[in-house]
Amino acid sequence: MYYVREKKTGNITLNWKGFLSDWTQQDARTSYGNMYEFIKMLQSKGHVPQFGKSVLYIRSDGCAKQYKCANVLRLVQWLSDIFKITIDWICLLNK
Numbered sequence: 526m527y528y529v530r531e532k533k534t535g536n537i538t539l540n541w542k543g544f545l546s547d548w549t550q551q552d553a554r555t556s557y558g559n560m561y562e563f564i565k566m567l568q569s570k571g572h573v574p575q576f577g578k579s580v581l582y583i584r585s586d587g588c589a590k591q592y593k594c595a596n597v598l599r600l601v602q603w604l605s606d607i608f609k610i611t612i613d614w615i616c617l618l619n620k
Contacts, residue, residue: 529572542566553597557604564608575609583614 526541542563564581567573573581605612 527567527572553600556597557600560601560604561607564604564610568608573608573610577609577611580611580613583612 526539528537528539530537560583564573567581568575573579601612601614
């Protein structure tokens with residue numbers, strides 16, 4: 526889910542975007558690919574401007590398969606560099 530403040534009215538809308546797949550691969554590469562497409566879509570709509578004007582706050586569920594290695598940290602940094610935004614990724618660990 527993500528919130529967007531409409532420029533003309535100032536109203537805030539709640540939106541849902543999901544990446545569903547029956548592919549068995551679930552690792553940092555999968556998260557990177559999905560997030561790449563998500564940020565690209567947000568920027569194409571003008572919701573996440575580049576060059577220090579935006580922080581994208583991400584809250585994820587802490588799926589062990591997707592976040593079990595240091596590669597995810599490198600991939601998040603690449604997304605930040607590619608799209609020229611700041612990313613604050615909060616990972617809630619499953620207990």
